[in-house]
Amino acid sequence: MTxxxxxxxxxxxxVIHEDVVNKVKAKMPKEEKLYDLADLFKVFGDSTRIKIIYxxxxxxxxxxxxxxxxxxxxxxxxxxxxxxxxxxxxKFRKDGxxxxxxxxxxxxxxxxxxxxxxxxxx
Amino acid sequence: MTxxxxxxxxxxxxVIHEDVVNKVKAKMPKEEKLYDLADLFKVFGDSTRIKIIYxxxxxxxxxxxxxxxxxxxxxxxxxxxxxxxxxxxxKFRKDGxxxxxxxxxxxxxxxxxxxxxxxxxx
DNA sequence: TTTTCATATGAATAATTGTTCATATGTTCA
DNA sequence: TGAACATATGAACAATTATTCATATGAAAA
Numbered sequence: 117m118t119x120x121x122x123x124x125x126x127x128x129x130x131v132i133h134e135d136v137v138n139k140v141k142a143k144m145p146k147e148e149k150l151y152d153l154a155d156l157f158k159v160f161g162d163s164t165r166i167k168i169i170y171x172x173x174x175x176x177x178x179x180x181x182x183x184x185x186x187x188x189x190x191x192x193x194x195x196x197x198x199x200x201x202x203x204x205x206x207k208f209r210k211d212g213x214x215x216x217x218x219x220x221x222x223x224x225x226x227x228x229x230x231x232x233x234x235x236x237x238x
Numbered sequence: 239m240t241x242x243x244x245x246x247x248x249x250x251x252x253v254i255h256e257d258v259v260n261k262v263k264a265k266m267p268k269e270e271k272l273y274d275l276a277d278l279f280k281v282f283g284d285s286t287r288i289k290i291i292y293x294x295x296x297x298x299x300x301x302x303x304x305x306x307x308x309x310x311x312x313x314x315x316x317x318x319x320x321x322x323x324x325x326x327x328x329k330f331r332k333d334g335x336x337x338x339x340x341x342x343x344x345x346x347x348x349x350x351x352x353x354x355x356x357x358x359x360x
Numbered sequence: 361t362t363t364t365c366a367t368a369t370g371a372a373t374a375a376t377t378g379t380t381c382a383t384a385t386g387t388t389c390a
Numbered sequence: 391t392g393a394a395c396a397t398a399t400g401a402a403c404a405a406t407t408a409t410t411c412a413t414a415t416g417a418a419a420a
Contacts, residue, residue, distance in 0.1 A: 133300070137307050140293045144307075145354075150292070152357040153350065154285040161280035162408075166272050171262045179367060180251040185259050185266075190251075192409065194368055204356070213366045213417045214253050223352040228275065230345040230352070232267075234326070235274040251366060284378075301397055314379065316398055335387040335396045 159203045160227070164188065165196050169224060172206065176218035281325045282349070286310065287318050291346060294328065298340035 144150075159165060167186050171177055177185075183193045197217055200206045207220035266272075281287060289308050293299055299307070305315045319339055322328045329342035 132306055133303050136297060136299060137303050140296045140299070140303075140307050143296055144289070144292055149354070149357065150285050150288050153353050154283055154288050156353050156357055157279045157282035157288075158407090161276055161283040163272050163276040164408085166276050166279075167266070170266055170272070174262045174265055175258060177258060177262070178253055178255070180253045181255050181259050181262075184254055185262050189410080190367065191369090191411080194366095195409080198368080210417090215367065221356055223356045227349050227352045230349045231275050231278050232271070234343055234345045235271065235278055253366070280377090286378085311380080312397065313381080313399085316396095317379080320398080332387090337397060 156203060159199060159205065160231075162196070164192070165200060168193070168196060168200065169205070169219070169228070172217060172219045173225060176209075176216045178214045178216050180214075182217070278325060281321060281327065282353075284318070286314065287322060290315070290318060290322065291327070291341070291350070294339060294341045295347060298331075298338045300336045300338050302336075304339070 160169075164186065168182055171182055171185055179190055179193055179197065182197075183190050186193070197206065197208075201208070205219065205221050205224060206217050208215050208217045210216075282291075286308065290304055293304055293307055301312055301315055301319065304319075305312050308315070319328065319330075323330070327341065327343050327346060328339050330337050330339045332338075
């Protein structure tokens with residue numbers, strides 16, 4: 117009882133199905149991938165960003181148009197666009213002082229459609 | 239300048255593309271749906287819950303097995319399972335004092351696969 | 361080159377969310 | 391029945407995330 121290191125109090129029950137635990141551990145993706153995945157979904161976990169993405173499903177928009185559409189401040193939209201950009205979800209092009217944002221990912225529509233199915237039939 | 243109500247300072251620029259704004263507004267899903275969608279993704283936005291879901295992709299597991307697999311306390315797992323349950327993502331069956339959890343949604347696998355594609359090719 | 365305007369950013373505050381610890385519930389087996 | 395155990399839950403604290411306000415940047419037009 118000397119060397120029960122690390123998660124010594126993580127599990128003190130007897131119902132461990134070792135085969136199941138081993139199988140699941142073997143199939144589990146790399147820790148890093150799991151964090152990245154959680155981070156991606158975190159980005160989707162805010163209704164302002166959801167609205168921005170839905171807007172961009174239609175066509176590219178400038179910051180001002182998005183702010184007007186959502187009835188929010190430029191600053192707030194700009195902050196959220198930065199989050200979307202650093203997640204690799206939107207790209208932009210500049211035309212003079214106006215910046216046009218558009219979607220930069222083919223998976224998002226699909227993910228949203230699936231998510232929509234889930235919340236709709238429950 | 240008397241009746242500029244509600245979001246009076248939401249947009250004071252001149253680059254509003256009215257047609258775009260109107261089109262996007264018309265296609266935007268109901269506010270309530272957007273919140274529900276954000277709430278669903280919020281659930282996916284935590285790596286512990288991601289790990290639990292990945293575990294359950296393989297087969298049903300009891301709380302103890304999950305805790306052992308992830309090296310976490312029963313309490314922590316139990317709390318997260320409650321979140322997953324109230325989002326309609328997992329179901330459970332009881333066998334004596336052991337509770338077995340399993341996935342209760344066909345969309346999750348798909349959503350995760352798409353998410354994985356996104357993080358993988360960037 | 362100064363003013364105006366679209367967008368971006370930093371820092372402070374507010375709000376939300378996760379984790380831990382202590383304790384409760386409910387089932388089994390002696 | 392009561393001791394042992396698997397799981398659940400409430401409340402306190404810690405950590406993360408969003409929002410706001412003030413100000414900065416950088417392009418265009420006067």
